[in-house]
Amino acid sequence: MSAPLLEVRDLVTHFFTRAGVVKAVDGISFTLNPGEVMGLVGESGSGKSITGFSLLGLVDAPGRIVAGSVKLNGQELVGLPQAELRRIRGKTMSMVFQDPAMTLNPVLTVRRQMRLALAAHERMSDAAATARCVDVLSRVGIPDAARRLDSYPHEFSGGMRQRVALAIALLHRPAVIVADEPTTALDVSIQAQILAEMKDLVRDSGTALIWISHDLATVSSLAGKMAVMYAGRMVETGPTGTVLSAPRHHYTRGLLDSLPSQAEPGQDLRQIPGSTPSLLGLPPGCPFASRCPAGTATCAQVSPEITWEGGRGFRCHHPLVEALA
């Protein structure tokens, strides 16, 4: 069997702060093949964004990758000099952020920024560059793209701005896109449109997509497989339908129980009791132990290794066995 497009093994990223070591990403492993979409879910602060940044070599001091491997088309990215990572970023692997302002420069027209992004990796005639820009803008749902090229970011609505940022990420037809909550700040109807467009893009281009979100509904509609993060760790992973219908980890179950559709009409949503632990002083065992309905003394003391069963994996001493009703 050929090597996966992206292979992440035991990735660990820490921030070395005055207050101590923040274990933001603590042993993430997954593979991704062309055309696959993986959802990365978890509560705020669970390490989703830092995982995405780590893949692209975008973690700045006081943070750094301290262990693990990220292989893209078989090439190890961890430890590559920044100059080489820049050659890969935007070209073979690109990132879309929650806030399009992270990508877009407010004082440059869209044409100018796209031209600069193209020039970073390819020499092209003006005519060829314009054709490429119009093509990607049209593909992400920007009407009248040739005319809109000469607009500034503020002349677009929020949804259209995010589409422009997405178009820039797509300019070089990357093999992998890491999308960090790109629709979270948008209206629900615009979210649904962009999700539909992302599905088409992945289907038509074979691009692999990592879709970072705290929203299980978007992940369920877009991603064939998913990973659930808790306190920097990947606590469960597998095909999305299987994980959501028969979670093995109690945290995944808790997330599902807190969805509106799971609540009895007229009742408050069930929240997972307790709060997420500080990543500065994680307990020795399972970080979810103190909130877990099945937590035992062993769970508090011994960190569970990941158990792989078929295409899915989970880190739990007392995994759930029954599918959800």
Ligand SMILES: Nc1ncnc2c1ncn2[C@@H]1O[C@H](COP(=O)(O)OP(=O)(O)OP(=O)(O)O)[C@@H](O)[C@H]1O
């Ligand atoms: N520069 C930094 N210095 C210290 N700690 C940091 C730094 N950046 C991030 N962290 C820590 O890393 C942890 C993971 O952050 P991350 O942004 O990946 O979470 P997230 O799951 O993406 O959350 P959200 O959904 O809110 O974006 C957080 O607890 C945060 O405190």
